[in-house]
Amino acid sequence: MSNVVDMRAQLASAALPSPVLTASGCAAAGRELDRFFDVTAIGAVVTKSIMASPRSGRPTPRMAETPAGMLNSIGLQGPGVEEFIRKDLRWLRERGARTVVSIAGGSVNEFAELANRLRHEEGISAIEVNISCPNVESRGQVFACDARAAGSVIHAVRRHTSALTPIFAKLSPDVTDIADIARACVTAGADGLSMINTTLGMVIDTDTMRPALAGITGGLSGPAIRPMAVRCVWQVRQALPEVPILGMGGIATGLDALQFLLAGANAVSVGTAVFNDPSAPWRIHNELAAALADRGFRSVADAVGYAHREEVTI
Amino acid sequence: MSMMGRGSKADVGPLQVRGEVLAVRRSGDYHVLVFAAPGVAELTAPGNFVAIAVGGQPTAMLLRRCFSIHHVDTAGALGGTVEIVVDAHGPGTKWLVDRVQGDALDVIAPLGRPFSLPKDPVPCVLVGGGYGSAPLFMLADRLRERGCRVDMILGAATESRLFGVVDGRRRASTLTITTDDGSLGTRGRVTDVLGGILDQHGGQVIYGCGPMGMLAGLAEVASQRGIVSQCAVEEAMACGVGVCMTCVLPVVGSDGVTRMTRSCTDGPVFFGDQVRWDEVGTVPADCLGAPVVEGGAGTR
Numbered sequence: 001m002s003n004v005v006d007m008r009a010q011l012a013s014a015a016l017p018s019p020v021l022t023a024s025g026c027a028a029a030g031r032e033l034d035r036f037f038d039v040t041a042i043g044a045v046v047t048k049s050i051m052a053s054p055r056s057g058r059p060t061p062r063m064a065e066t067p068a069g070m071l072n073s074i075g076l077q078g079p080g081v082e083e084f085i086r087k088d089l090r091w092l093r094e095r096g097a098r099t100v101v102s103i104a105g106g107s108v109n110e111f112a113e114l115a116n117r118l119r120h121e122e123g124i125s126a127i128e129v130n131i132s133c134p135n136v137e138s139r140g141q142v143f144a145c146d147a148r149a150a151g152s153v154i155h156a157v158r159r160h161t162s163a164l165t166p167i168f169a170k171l172s173p174d175v176t177d178i179a180d181i182a183r184a185c186v187t188a189g190a191d192g193l194s195m196i197n198t199t200l201g202m203v204i205d206t207d208t209m210r211p212a213l214a215g216i217t218g219g220l221s222g223p224a225i226r227p228m229a230v231r232c233v234w235q236v237r238q239a240l241p242e243v244p245i246l247g248m249g250g251i252a253t254g255l256d257a258l259q260f261l262l263a264g265a266n267a268v269s270v271g272t273a274v275f276n277d278p279s280a281p282w283r284i285h286n287e288l289a290a291a292l293a294d295r296g297f298r299s300v301a302d303a304v305g306y307a308h309r310e311e312v313t314i
Numbered sequence: 315m316s317m318m319g320r321g322s323k324a325d326v327g328p329l330q331v332r333g334e335v336l337a338v339r340r341s342g343d344y345h346v347l348v349f350a351a352p353g354v355a356e357l358t359a360p361g362n363f364v365a366i367a368v369g370g371q372p373t374a375m376l377l378r379r380c381f382s383i384h385h386v387d388t389a390g391a392l393g394g395t396v397e398i399v400v401d402a403h404g405p406g407t408k409w410l411v412d413r414v415q416g417d418a419l420d421v422i423a424p425l426g427r428p429f430s431l432p433k434d435p436v437p438c439v440l441v442g443g444g445y446g447s448a449p450l451f452m453l454a455d456r457l458r459e460r461g462c463r464v465d466m467i468l469g470a471a472t473e474s475r476l477f478g479v480v481d482g483r484r485r486a487s488t489l490t491i492t493t494d495d496g497s498l499g500t501r502g503r504v505t506d507v508l509g510g511i512l513d514q515h516g517g518q519v520i521y522g523c524g525p526m527g528m529l530a531g532l533a534e535v536a537s538q539r540g541i542v543s544q545c546a547v548e549e550a551m552a553c554g555v556g557v558c559m560t561c562v563l564p565v566v567g568s569d570g571v572t573r574m575t576r577s578c579t580d581g582p583v584f585f586g587d588q589v590r591w592d593e594v595g596t597v598p599a600d601c602l603g604a605p606v607v608e609g610g611a612g613t614r
Contacts (some may be wrong), residue, residue, distance in 0.1 A: 025559075032556035032579065048559075054603035056574045059596045063552045064562035065406075070552060074559045077574055080603070189575055214595070217550040222376050232396055275553040276376050278422065279330060 005292045006299035007285070009043055011266040012166035012191035012244045014125040016043035016098060016267065019300045020257060020285040023248050023271030024049055024102035024170070027076065027281075030095070033274065037282035039097045041269055047088065049130040052113050054080040059214040064203040069222025069250070070272060071201050073215030076104055076133060081117050092290035093123035102170070103138035103157070104130040111153045115160035115167075124165060127247075129157050129190075130173035132197035144172040144197070147184035158189030166191035168246055171232070173199045173225070178232050179239035192244035192267070194237060196229045222272040226250030230263050237264025237305055238306060252280065254287020261288075261300065262307035315393045317430040317519075317542060327357045328555070333366075333419035336395060339412055342474040344445050345400045345411040346384065354423045354585055355386035355394030360453035361523075361546055361583045362424035364398060365554030368406040373548040382523065382546060382582070383424065384448040396423065399448040399477055425554050426582045428455055429521060429544050435461030436518035439511055441504050442487070443524020444470045445477040449546060453521060460580040463487055465515050469504035469528070473497040480579040487515070510537065519544065520586070526540050526594055533586025543586030564590040564598050572601045 009019035021043040027033050030045035039045055042161040057077025064071045078084070081103075084176055101124050105111040111129065118124060131143035131153050143149040154169050169185035171178055173196040178292045198219025199234050212218075229249020237245060247265025251257050253271040260268045273280040297303045333351040340346075342549060346383050358572065365378035381398035388394050400413045402582075413419070429449075432438065439458050440450045454464045457562070466486035470476040471494045478499075482489040490507050491499025500507055512535070522532040523546040536543035549561040556579035565575035565588050572590060575581070590598060597604050 026557060028557045028559075035328065036555070056597045056601045056603040056605065057559065057562070060560070060562060060594075061550060062562070063377075063550060063558070065375065065377050065552075068376065069482075070376055072552075072558070072560065075605075077559050077603070078561070252456070272376060275558055276378065278553070278555050278557075 005289050005297060006301075007289055009300050010244070011126060011168070011246060011267055013164065014166055016125070017041070017283050019267040020281050020288065021100065021269045021270035022046050022274065023282055026271035026274045029084070030092055030097055033281070034095065034279055035063045036278040039314040040095060042266050042281045042285060044098035044100045044125050045092060046100040046128060046269055047084070047102050048078060049076055049102040049133060050078055050114065051076060051104050051275065052081055052083050054078065054083070054204060057253060061212060062263045064212040064218065065223070066201070066203060066220065067224060069181055069220055069224035070275070071203055071213060071218035071220055072198070073218035075215065081114055085117070085121055089123065098105065098125045099123055100126045100168075101127050102130050103166075104133040105153070106217075108152050108156050112156040112160050115157040119160060119162060126166045126168055127157065127161055128168045128194050129154060130197070132170055136170050142172055144170070144181055147181050149274065150181050151184040151188035154185045154188035154190045168192040168194045170194040170197055172197050173228050173232055179235050179281045182236045182240055182243070186240060186243055192246060194246040194248065195232045195236065196225070196249045199225055199228065221250070223250040223252055223256075226256060230259050233260055233263040233265050234307070237308060241305070251284065252276070254284050254291045257284050257288045257301065258291045261303045262305070263288040264305040264308065266304050290311050316433045318433050320528045328394065328422050329353050329357070330420070330422045333396070333421040335413045335415055335417040335419060337415060338413060341399070342476060343401065344477055345402060346397055346412070347400055347410060348395055348397050349419055349421070350393060350578060351421045351423060352395050354421070355388040358383050358386045358396070358424040358502045360449050360456055361426065361428035363426050363554070363582060364396065364421055364423035366410065366552070367420035367423055368409045371527055375406050375409070377552050378422070379410065380425070380551045380578075382449040383452070385452060392475060396421075399445045401445055422554065423442055427580065429546070429583050431460060432462065432519050436520045437463040437465070437467035437516050438521060439465045439467065439508065439515070439517040441467045441508065441520060441522040441524070441528070442469070442478065443477050443504060443528040446524030446546075446548065447478045447482070449483055449523055450521065451478055451481045458485070465511050465516060465517065466490070467504045467507060467511060469472065469493065469524075471495065473562035504528060505533070505535060508532065508535055522546070524548070526591065529586070530591030531591065533591060536586050544583055545586050545589065546582045547577050547584065547589070548582070551578050554578050563594045564596070566590065572598055574601060
């Protein structure tokens, strides 16, 4: 335990002091969580997905607790990119936090417009492209469930983003072969991959005997989906060993985060665990540092993909 | 009626602390949970709430349970105590009421924007539905300290679902009770007796906490009479700290624009005329960013 682990993390060209980030949609734009831990100490704040215009989101109920998880159907409520830049991004910059801006659009054009609008804003470490969100153009399908649609969005965002700003495609686990989608995104210009978004689920209220959520279906998150997320990271690391991965899905402890690093993630996002413990990102940073030290790792980088090593028998 | 700001207390908190259970006692159909929570009592104003992790570690129950603060005592030997009222209807709340003295609790408090108090010592009517009455007794104390007359109405479906009858008698100039089944007090709803109480004692502010339907009724009476109402809403929350966006309801801002507004950080107390009560649970068509067409699967 006496060795000090180098906790720096690298996500494509973005150098971060910690491999622990917040997860989009679980940290607003950092301000509320700054009351519980120093948001400048973690890797970065990943903001709630921002769209071109203000968006009300869905009616309530928007949430249902499930075993070791929850369903949500928020519907991308947000102030729109202009107010986001004026208030949230400005606060993050002045606070000195590194920021990964998550963007979401209903069309390829909206993604392009968002990338273009953010292009000259300072203080953006990376763009996370939320292609696992509702898609009007594809009639309720998500971009990330179709390799061609996913590629079109990433291509458009890449074209409108400075080469100095890495873009990460956020993938959905609700696909037959996640490596296929990952490959399409990388071919289209993604510098890295974020995985996983929530998986679609549903709860029926047995008192009302109707769906528990106003949106009927919702995204399942929390420790319940962690094995699925670790599997996705593992498969994509195996298929695309050189592509940086931001791993997420049910991380609640330092050992959970370690699983993702070992499976091949270069850094991790902590999402739903924040609802249980708003100081979770910083706690997990410290637990991960201790877990790495316990295992003799000298740096985060040394642990990335370590579970893929060949067993050497003498 | 001019109302004061809500004070600066909310800007100091909230704290995330390890609490310790001191007692759990029955009160009608409810349980009162008393716990030590260092530093919380001093920061708490009437209307604030706590968010408590349930199930121990590790737990399959991820979401904190939120309760309005019933009572605080800064003089406790363990650095201040907090009381909440729990209706044990699900696995999380059942876990909570099964705690025994000495058990640890992970507590975040005080949360939310508390009740605003009137600048002048005007008569106030406090209305609680079921265990929604929990925060009203602290509020009554603050109001009486300011020289306000306090009349109280407590209503519930039946006698065992009332909370705080003894506390109310002690604090309020008059206490009126209503039950749907007539098992105690007047048979009917709180709104059936509210007009008479207002007429009799000249209430200038209505404070309410309870089910949405009751709060909507209070807000309507207030607006008919041109007086102020302050309502603490009970929306389902996942985080309680402002990041999950699940506890929203349509609220009209000072700019006249309706937004889906978080009840955890912008509430739980709202002026009655700010909330679009009839449209709670919907997104009004004129709400900022309301969808032009419905579509798509749920995602953050």
